[in-house]
Amino acid sequence: MKKKDYVEIIVKDTGKGIPDSLKTKIFEQGFSTKEGGARGIGLALVKNNVNILGGSIKVDSKVGVGSKFVVIIPYTIKNENIKSCK
Numbered sequence: 001m002k003k004k005d006y007v008e009i010i011v012k013d014t015g016k017g018i019p020d021s022l023k024t025k026i027f028e029q030g031f032s033t034k035e036g037g038a039r040g041i042g043l044a045l046v047k048n049n050v051n052i053l054g055g056s057i058k059v060d061s062k063v064g065v066g067s068k069f070v071v072i073i074p075y076t077i078k079n080e081n082i083k084s085c086k
Contacts, residue, residue, distance in 0.1 A: 006055075009071040018061035026059065046071070 018026060029044040050057045053073050061067035 004074060004076055006072050006074045009073075011069045011071075012066065014066040017063040017065050018059065018067055019063055023059055023061065027057070 027043050027047040029041045047057050050071055050073060055071060055073035057069065057071045059067060059069050
């Protein structure tokens with residue numbers, strides 16, 4: 001018997017926050033802002049790896065408050081004697 005389950009990873013910060021207009025762009029490689037913000041490929045790599053694993057990544061952010069990233073990665077338990085941690 002196989003059981004589908006998932007791993008959920010939540011990362012929160014209390015930084016500057018991300019405006020709605022930029023939320024989809026932050027996952028693009030080489031993304032940067034006029035103010036000289038993020039220039040790396042970190043979130044693009046995370047999104048790519050999460051997609052390969054069949055998962056998803058979402059961001060909830062408010063300017064001046066901070067951001068919350070939620071990564072969900074599915075997996076299958078192949079042995080019914082193994083219980084998931086919940």
